Amino acid sequence: MANLVLRKGTHSQFQKSLQNNVIEWGTGLTIDQYFDRESTLRGTPYSQKAHFFYVLVPEDDIETTELLAHCEVYEHPALFVSTSGVAQEIKCMAIGSVFCPVEHRGKGYAKIMMNMLYKQLEQDPQVRASTLYSDIGPVFYDRIGWKTMPSKEVVIAVQPTWQVPALCQSITNKAEVDRLVTQDNIMIREEMNKVAQPAFAVLPAPEKIHWIQQRSQFYCEKLGHGDIEVFGAHIPGTDNYVTFFHNFGEKAIYFLRMRSDSDQNTKAFIALAQREALRYDFEKIILWDIPAIDGVGDKQTVIQQREESISALTIFNDTSNVTWLLNEKFAWV
Structure with a gap:
């Protein structure tokens, strides 16, 4: 050789x-x-x-x-x-x-x-x-x-019955993504300084979020859907937010990064993601590295270790x- x-x-x-x-x-x-x-x-x-x-x-x-x-x-x-x-x-x-x-x-x-x-x-x-x-x-x-x-994944089947609470609003421009993710980074740094055991975390840089969402935009255009209009969701007046990745191949919306202080806010984000999923005939919402969500019912599948x-x-x-x-x-x- x-x-x-x-x-x-x-x-x-x-x-x-x-x-x-x-x-x-x-x-x-x-x-x-x-x-x-x-x-x-x-x-x-x-x-x-x-x-x-x-x-x-x-x-x-x-x-x-x-x-x-x-x-x-x-x-x-x-x-x-x-x-x-x-x-x-x-x-x-x-x-x-x-x-x-x-x-x-x-x-x-x-x-x-x-x-x-x-x-x-x-x-x-x-x-x-x-x-x-x-x-x-x-x-x-x-x-x-x-x-x-550990590679945990929560998969939630899309249901048309979910109602989006008034407290939850769509993120419809990239500048808002930048603002929320930048603020999130500051908080992550503060929180990591309080961790008492060896730990590692990738920081969710705004340009990395845009890079993944650009993949969604590419497929959206190729399939004749025009532009992605919703980049995530947030609770106005708080630091709670989520960014989305539209995966047209899997017919799924992934949560890229979520900061949520309560199950109520998490379920609000899921409801808005469900509404967005229905727009494209998607079948599921997928979240990584979170525990099972209370109050979601039997439409939730918790995978302890992904195969891919x-x-x-x-x-x-x-x-x-x-x-x-x-x-x-x-x-x-």
């Missing part, structure tokens, strides 16, 4: 990676539409500053488009509370789109790439943590160093038993 290297890929290599993985992540799209979607996402402010692309290639042919394996890496601001009990702002690198072309499978290239990436991140003094979401079970990444974390998008985390050079807080959909890549 030739000597292999892990390096940041060229534009041509990234284009080739899309040709490779369209079969996995381009369901329902033509290859031109898939390229268009990825170009749209790469043009967002978040992707422009936080997206990196890596390839595993032979050392003697580093610009080849015959890629042995490839992945994408996204930078996240995060907080880490060590045994000292003080929240430190850290850089977290989130791994996504791990892919080995069909013709190269069975040769260990994905494992080689991920081992190299783990070591590279571990040796970077600016990087303290890394996350990923596994669609291939918990074992593969756990053996490399990304430890499987299984959360995994590593804190480099730290052996403490870390709890991942706020492990909601906004942290996904």
Whole structure:
């Protein structure tokens, strides 16, 4: 086997990676539409500053488009509370789109790439943590160093009988998303300083929320629905809010990030999400990392450990038993 290297890929290599993985992540799209979607996402402010692309290639042919394996890496601001009990702002690198072309499978290239990436991140003094979401079970990444974390999901069937309380209003512009998420970040920092055990949390940056919601907008336009008009919900006069992700493939509205002080407000957010779901003939509302909700009835399914998008985390050079807080959909890549 030739000597292999892990390096940041060229534009041509990234284009080739899309040709490779369209079969996995381009369901329902033509290859031109898939390229268009990825170009749209790469043009967002978040992707422009936080997206990196890596390839595993032979050392003697580093610009080849015959890629042995490839992945994408996204930078996240995060907080880490060590045994000292003080929240430190850290850089977290989130791994996504791990892919080995069909013709190269069975040769260990994905494992080689991920081992190299783990070591590279571990040796970077600016990087303290890394996350990923596994669609291939918990074992593969756990053996490399990304430890499987609790991945709870609550699924609520859409029902037309839910009434939206007057206290709950739609978020209909991105500036309001920015305001609420920015305020939320301030509060998260204050709250993390009060955590008494080792803990980790990705911060819900406004530009990251917009990046995920841009995906919704792309599909909304392609399906002839025009523009997404509702980006979430909030309780005026409070800091309670939720941001939405319209997943047209799953016919679901995901809660990206929610701050709620009561079951009453949570149910109000669900009611507004139900109304929004009915607009697009969606079937369910999905929330990550929250307990069962009182008063929802038998339309609620609590999944203790997801089979896809299984959360995994590593804190480099730290052996403490870390709890991942706020492990909601906004942290996904």
